[in-house]
Amino acid sequence: MDEAPREFGFNTRSVHAGQRPDPYTGASATPIYQTAGFVFEDTESASAYFNLQEYGNVYSRIMNPTVAAFEERLANLEGGVGAVAFASGLAAQAAIFFALLEPGDRIAVAKALYGGSTAQLNHLARKLQITVDWVDMDDPDGWRSTVTPETKALFAETIANPGGNVLDIELAAAVAHEVGAPLVVDNTFATPYLCRPLEWGADLIVHSATKFIAGNGTTIAGAVVDSGAFDWSNGRFPSIAEPSTAYHGLKFHETFGVYGLLMKLRSETLRDFGAVLAPFNAFLLLLGLESLSVRMDRHVANALAVAEWLRGRPGVSAVRHPALLDSPYRPLVDRYLPAGAGSVFSFDLESGREGGRRFIEALSLWSHLANVGDTKSLVIHPASTTHRQLSDDELAASGVAPGTVRLSVGLEDVDDLLWDLERGLQAARGSAVPA
């Protein structure tokens, strides 16, 4: 062992991290371990696994080797110590909030947020008796003026859906750590290729892996990644630091150190929630991560080309792509997203709600669809779909107007995408659509 271990690059790790050639068969692709249970070697091993004294496969509701390969690869790419995968991004979010929060706690959350997350937090607030304090993430004093000694977590998206607000990660992390709370960042729109929030001081990452990570719109999936850096024994997180009744008084943070939160999240929260990722879906996510950087470069280039084209088109009143030179988020993009600000952004039609309907009906190449981060270009009108459950105030706080259209720019030829958008814009203005 006379050679120092090599620090491999992002692309190499995207292809290899978490997966080794199968030692038994030599299979190069990750085997899909489609099994519910795992046979124990002997009774001593079985009890060691159940007592968490030894890492061992027990039951696929808690762990599975195919799912673990995906978890390790994602954790490696984000720069975390590990990850726990879930059946969806919202399941991952619910699980981490459930693990962190106790009745009476407060959580500070950016107002510019995916509508599904807003609805989930309001639901959790009612059911768990927690208080959500909504934050204007664009206000430099927003986080600091909102947090209280009761705040147990701060939560925001790297790039907000659909407003394109970019989080000042270092600022939010500094405020979080002043009150002894972790900063949780939804990194779905950036992916670890464009931004790694843990490197800027965030403590936990949540993903909807359904989007750019799966890449092809094939799979619903989510994950939590932990930096391992947060001190859960700071007196504010007794459920992580103090003896667990589920494991005979085991103290997760003391016993597992930097891995304590993830051990708890897996062996208590995932075990009890049951929102587990299927092995086949994990296999698709592993394939997705292998091509992540290649796809993201094209997504970024196509999206910026579409945004620049849209700006100044008749009938378009605003284009909210954070990487546009005149975007208020451009300094934050330069800092946190130098390789690009993703491919999901929104723009406003002057013709409002009715114009939005005509626009979408006139499109023939873009798919009208409630997803983002697909190889195919997708379009949706949030006011009538993803954000329909929100009140008018919540809608406005999320950066959505009646005429807002959200685009997820795919990997097609840009000229074809613009050709179709031109037909939509003409329809929105009330002109006849060319054949």
Place this chain on the structure above:
Amino acid sequence: MNEFQDRRTIQEIVHNARTVAIVGLSASELRASNFVGYYLQRHGYRVIPVNPNEEEVLGERVYPSLRDVPEQIDVVDVFRDPAAVPEVAREAVDVGAGALWLQFGVISPEGARIAHEGGLAVVMDRCLKVEHARLLGRMHWMGFDTGVIAGSRR
């Protein structure tokens, strides 16, 4: 700090050590030291408990101090208050141990320096169980990043 978290040093200890004296090994199955000792035994290491307050832990005779251990020690693995580490380090040097390993949170720059100057390999604020599981064990089954990147079957 990184001086005492060298990846190559960690690999050499995990691969080559056979006898591990665990200073502060608790008889309680809920303590981290017991988890580590149990794990190391399962993976073929000879574990020698060192603890003045116990007589037998994990089926092994307990010695009150490192100086009382009658055999060669490859690794001194420490679960003690950081203030106690310099004395443990001096004992480790005196008995000719191969390495001083300070567990998560056992941070003692002075103890690390004493052992280092005494010719021992030193690792600080890392867990021996975790590093074994990362490099040779099954940590990857739990979704933890092992840092292992390999396309060959070796």
